[in-house]
Amino acid sequence: MALQWVILAYVVAAETALAVLLTLPSPKAVRSRIVSLVSLILQPALFVVPFSGFQLLDIYWKNEHRLICSGDTCTASERDRYEKSIYKAQRNAILCAASCLVYWFIYRICKYNREIERMEELEKRFKEE
Template sequence: MALQWVILSYVVAAEAVKSRLVALIALVLQPASGILPFVAFQLLDLYWKNEHRLMCTSEICTAEERIRYEKSMFKAQRNVILCVLACLLYWCIYRICKYHRDIKELEEAEKRLKAE
């Protein structure tokens, strides 16, 4: 029961500071200032490593070299997927904050029109 009260108090506190929190997150998540330069650097690094990676496709490669080559390819592919997903997550959070701010502005405009 105590855990439920703690969770309820956290929810109430989050609702109380939601507008300030959303404004802060929207300010921090300005496009091209957060994660986008980091992701661009990571993608360029992955591209450079892929272009300068030693190929192990001939018969003289040992089984260990071939396994290491395949592992490095899988890691590079995983990192590209993670970079793309980070961009998508960043964009989704940014858009949610922007929509929340737009809704607040529309609610304030509606209140002003009703008051007049």
């Protein structure tokens, strides 16, 4: 079970690195190359959205079927284990949301850069006329 969270954490880290790379100031030629490369990666990287959704459903199902440890029936170690599992579930839910959100950021950054390039070409054509 821990492997899927490690994979998702690495995917979020890679997406974050790409978002930082896209937002750094760079020359037009380099930026257009980076944007075109990242645009090619975006479609195969879309797997992160359903994967994160499935993981969120898994977290929800486990939360609904978790034994509640409260009152005098629980020992201190059981209560600690219960709280630790709650914190892990919250961390994993944040990780899933972050993966989808950062993917969307990268998509929008690439789309805006392509629109800017298209508008610059259009402006260049109008200036030539």
